[in-house]
Amino acid sequence: MKRIQMLILLARKGALGRKIKITLRELANELGISPQSVLRLFEEMEEEGLIEKDVLGRKTYVEISTEGLAFLESLCDAISEALYNGIIIGEVISGIGEGAYYVRQYSHLIREYLGFDPYPGTLNVRVLFPKTVFDAFCGVRPVILPGFSKEGRTFGDVKAYRVQIGDVEGAIVIPSRTVHPPKIAEIVAPVYLREKLGLKDGSRVTVKVVRG
Known part of the structure; x- marks a missing residue:
């Protein structure tokens, strides 16, 4: 030593x-x-x-x-x-209210590429370990939700990493244009995770990256 x-x-x-x-x-x-x-x-x-x-x-x-x-x-x-074996430990926090809007815009792509109809909102988790979200995805290929245009507005590509939280499978979504590795994980899932898992702000959660 x-x-x-x-x-x-x-x-x-x-x-x-x-x-x-x-x-x-x-x-x-x-x-x-x-x-x-x-x-x-x-x-x-x-x-x-x-x-x-x-x-x-x-x-x-x-x-x-x-x-x-x-x-x-x-x-x-x-x-x-x-x-760094695909585990994220963090605590639940409140978002700024934009998650539901963007989930609705990308819902057709989430259904097509990830195989589930998303609950209209995201669970926001402040990452305590590892340092950033990307550190947990070492060697893992994301599912790319391709960008599109709608009503004169452009929505960019989104990287989606399949994860499991509790007994629910969902995905962490990250805009492809993100410059700095995020410390907040935004999770989409087919259910309202706060209600399903009994979570509130400050709840400690473990998120597992689903490989393959």
Whole structure:
């Protein structure tokens, strides 16, 4: 564990592709161990090929090695795979009242592409985990609801990701023109989700991405 903490600390300090000057006491204070323990840790990590170290007089210079970077990348991949596995945890919030209008406009496409008649409104969920809605959709292809024109107004493409909340299957819908990854998930479903699942503002919910 201390090796991982040390590698992350060195990476934050900029020991990537170059050697940086460090002091044992500074690292010891940040890791909550003694300077002697830092020295031993460095020796072990150098033997394992995780870091490269030079000592010039009283100055110590350290760089994360190629092997150390590969180790951090594999650790990052393992954490991402464990955490970002198609689960969204959030809390129910009230929308601004536009959901019902847009669901009515796209209802024929939802019926055609997603296979259900939507309740005229969306359930709005503030995402608490992961950071954004898109983080939960890694590797998942959306269903594209194509844009159209109606009564002189243009409605753009919408990305729809099939999800399950409770025992109800629906979809999170995101306008294709969205620039910033959204922190609010708008869910369409064939039923009134607040009533069906007994939800109110502040209710904690878990949303599962339906793959395939």
